[in-house]
Amino acid sequence: MENEGIQATPKDIFSSVDSILIGQVPRFGVFAMAAKKSEKSKNGNQKAGSKSRSPVERIVVWGGILLLLALVATEGYARYSYTTSLEKLRIALQEDEVGDQDPLTVDQAKSMIVGFPKESTAGNQLTFQFRGLIKDFGSIHLTFDPNQMNIIGLETEQVEEEPVEEVAE
Structure with a gap:
């Protein structure tokens, strides 16, 4: 050899x-x-063993990636807004019950809301609905005294997530 x-x-x-x-x-x-x-x-020639992509294909791929990122960011912000707003309102109402300070007003409650929920008023109930592009994260219902405009109750309507079933092998 x-x-x-x-x-x-x-x-x-x-x-x-x-x-x-x-x-x-x-x-x-x-x-x-x-x-x-x-x-x-x-030196500027094509990469070894690969084809260069057309500009249209690159635009489509990067556009899809950016669209998915925007969707995830929007859903995440809606969820964050709901949980943060609910936590702030619960803490303020608990401090109201314990402390000697003035009761929580409607204007103060509105200033504690994070994000851009859909706001509606029906009678003496103020409702904030937190929705993403795909999912509804829940609603916060604030009951107030129409004479003094003080918050007297808080109810939530959180959309239940479906439980994940485990597959037996």
Whole structure:
């Protein structure tokens, strides 16, 4: 068996010794061809072994990615708004029951709402509905005294999530 795979000339050997001294890896046979292809791709030619995508395809792909990111951000903000608003209102009403301070007014309650919920008033009940583009995260119903405009009750209507069933194997 003779050297069947790699055939190196003295020029290749000396250039590889020089490259080792400089700190580069010597290139023989298949590795030399791969290195030449990668050098071509660095020089502005196409990448080795891949096709370039058309600008329309890139726009469609990046547009889809940005659309999905916007959807996730919108749903996340709606959920965050609901939970934060509910927590703030519950804390304020608990402090009302314990403390000697003035009762929570409708205007103060409105200032504690985070985000952009749909607001509606029916009789003596103020309702905030928190919806994303896909999912409804719930409603906060504030009952108030119409004479003094003080909040006297808080009810929530949170949409129940369907339980995840475990698959038995």
